Amino acid sequence: MSLEVEARGSNRLPDIETDVAIVGAGPVGLMIANLLGQSGVRVLMIEKLEQIIDYPRAIGLDDESLRVFQAIGLADTLVPHTTPDHWMRFTTGDGYCFASIEPRTDEFGWSRRNAFLQPLADNVLCEGLKRFPRVQVLFGHGVESFEQDAHGVTIEARDVSGATRRIRAGYMVGTDGGNSFVRRTLNVSFDGRTKPNKWIVVDVRNDPVGEPHIYLVCDNERPYVSAALPHGIRRFEFKVMQNETEEELSKPENMAKLIRKLVADPDKVDYIRKRVYTHNARLADTFRVGRVLLAGDAAHIMPVWQGQGYNSGIRDASNLAWKLAMVVNGTSRPSLLDSYTAERRAHARSMTHLSEVAGDIVAPETKLGKAMRGLLIKSSAVFPSVRRYFVEMRFKPMPRYERGIVLLxxxxxxxxxxxxxxxxxxxxxxxxxxxxxxxxxxxxxxxxxxxxxxxxxSPVGRMFIQPRVRTPEGQIVRLDDVIGNNFTVLAWGADPTFGLTDGARVIWEHLGGRFVFAKPDVQMSHSDDVPAGVLAIGDVQNRLKDWFGARPTSVVLLRPDRFVAGVCSPQEVSNAIIELAGKLDLVMHANQSI
Known part of the structure; x- marks a missing residue:
């Protein structure tokens, strides 16, 4: 009897082997799959639902996340489903705006705050996977169990018909949400708290309000949120008071009472969905256990107030995918993956605290919390610096890696x-x-x-800027679009390869790295100073000159996720490359002597 006949007879489907199995086809899993697909990695996504979720959830998209969509070539497809420069305004119940978050910087190439519709973004990611023949998605398959050994992970999955199959993967990533089966099976602690109060979220079509931003209203009677979204969608969120239930609040007459103060005719609202939820703030003790990794809500969940749950998950994907690709493709040893927890966990913790503090402002639970909110309201009127602190979004902790793949x-x-x-x-x-x-x-x-x-x-461990630059062909594009997702040595005003040792050059070739020579835009017509193998770019906006001019070094080493791995002078490039190779724990072949 053949193995295939035997499998059918025992209600088993054929086995599958893959490099990376991703459990959960939410935005984080889909993003990781796209990033790995670009690197030629075999990927299998396993999703228990029969299609991606089609109802609205996250509504806020950061410039950092849009930069990751750009990295996988899907930003232009996503942007029509966004609202750039989407300000967040904190107001009192009588309409006084005491804090407005309206950053106008585009240092990373995109608007800092954007509204978006998650189902459309998720669909963009899912459709994007069709570009990669080595990426496969199994919808309607739930993971029953898994176990790992020194060489990989064995997964047992069951489809909607009850048939089972065995999946063998080199690595597995759990992106299966806050109630993650992967995390619970690994017995990874998930410490934090759940707020005692609940909120009801109401999404409607044909926006009955029309105000263009998001408003967090600190109403003493019942705090609420009103947010404009793309394509005529609006989100309302109302605090659920004690003894109120989702069933009661969802009745037409009670829903009309909730939104009567916001719309002219509450009986003519076109509802999409209504759902009660709680605010959780939890963080996994580690994001890696052997060959299994956690990302997104499986690793951390946070209140919705700053829209950072989605964006933190995309940051996880961007940080993890290039490291996982290097390990799977044999460029680095598995120890590289230890840097994932070291780099991402601390920042996820910071974003959780930020979201909790915003919640304390909107709906304080204690007398002290209400007193602090009152102080903030008064100080914003008296001290311009307090208002500026919010307007410029200075409170937001930007990712900053002090451990991991950084030369510090x-x-x-x-x-x-x-x-x-x-x-x-x-x-x-x-x-x-x-x-x-x-x-x-x-x-x-x-x-x-x-x-x-x-x-x-120090700029090391922080995301590098993304200005517009001129290519040798004369086109003006965003920086990442010309240098790609490669490791990059970028130097201002000088050839970064002058004096480069043979060993450093071998390492950079092994990494698929690029050498980039940035110069004033008016000098682009002169190419005698640009050797073969070096890419020259013109500093159209003078932002690169300003960035380097504010620092004592003129060369940066950029990682694939566009974070600064190190800085040095032109004569120190070889030593910096060799030091970075040690951090990456590279696997060098016998003929690649350094």
């Missing part, structure tokens, strides 16, 4: 009693606010807790 000295254990006390001060609104402020080591609270931050002004 290991940070010393600093901070005394106050630092340790702040680490444990997350239960009340004041504690959450102080904890958030202390995570910015340059802030007053951070300096008091940890002392002066010696790396405060």
């Amino acid at each position: 000295p290991e940070p010393k254990k600093t901070g005394g009693w106050l630092a340790r006390r702040l680490e444990r001060a997350g239960n009340g609104p004041l504690g959450r606010l102080l904890n958030l402020m202390s995570q910015n080591r340059a802030s007053l609270v951070g300096r008091l807790a940890y002392g002066r931050d010696p790396l405060e002004k």
Whole structure:
């Protein structure tokens, strides 16, 4: 009897072998699959539902996330489903705006805050997978169990008809949501808290309000949110009071009472869905256990107030995918994957605190919380600097990697009693606010807790800017579109390969890296100073000159996720490349002597 006949007879489907299995076809899993597909990795997505979820969920998209969509070639497809420059305004119940978040920077190439419709974005990602013949999606398959050994992960899955199949993968990524089966099976702790109150989210078509931004209304009677979304969609969110139920609130007469203060005729609202949810803030103890990794809501969940759950998941995908591709393709050893938790967990924690603090402002649970909100409202009217702090979005913790694939000295254990006390001060609104402020080591609270931050002004471990530049062919494009998703040595005003050692050149070729020579745009017609194998770009907006002019070094080493791995002078490029190779734990072949 053949194996195929035997499998049918026992209600088993044929086995599948793959490089990476991704459990859960949400946005994070779909993004990882697209990034891995670009690198030629065999990917199998396993999703228990028979199609991707089609109802609205996340509504806020950051510039960082749009840059990742750009990296996989899908930004132009997604942008028509977004609203750029989507400001967030905190108002009192009587309409006084005491804080407005309206950053106007485009340092990473895109608007800092954008509204979007997640089902359409998820569909863009799902359709994008069709470009990659080595990426396969199994809808209607639930994971029953899995176990890992030294060489891979064995997964047992069952489809909607009850048939089972065995999947063998080199690595597995759990992107299966806050109630992650993968995380629970690994027995990874998921510590945090669930707020006692609930909210009802109401999505409607044919926007009955029309105001163009998102409003978080701190109404003393019942806080609520009103958010304009693309294509005439609007989201309302109302706090559910004690003894109210989803069933009761969803009745037409009660729904009409909720939105009567916001719309002219509550009986003529075109509802899409209504759903009650709670706000959770939880963080996994680790994002990696052997050959199994966690990403997105499976690794961290946070309240919706700053729209960071979706964006934090996309950051996970961008950080993890290039490392996983290097390991699967044999470029680096598996130890490279340890840097994923080291780099992403701390920032996910910071974004969770940020979301919790925003929730404390909108709907404080305690007298202290209400007092703090009152103080914020009064101070915003008296002190322009307080208002500017919100307008420019200075409160948002940007990703900053001090450990992992960065050429920095290991940070010393600093901070005394106050630092340790702040680490444990997350239960009340004041504690959450102080904890958030202390995570910015340059802030007053951070300096008091940890002392002066010696790396405060270093660009290493931070995302690099993305200005528009001119190509040798004369086109003006965003930086990433010309340098690609490669490792890149980018130098200002000089050939980065002058004096490069043979060993450093071999390493860079092994990484598929690029050498880029940035110069003033008016100098692009002169090419005698650009050797073969080096790409010249023109600094159209003078932003690269300004960036390098504010720092003592003129060369940056960029990672595939566009974070700065290191900085150096032109004469130090070879040493920086060799040091980076050590961080990446490269696998070099016998004929690649360095």
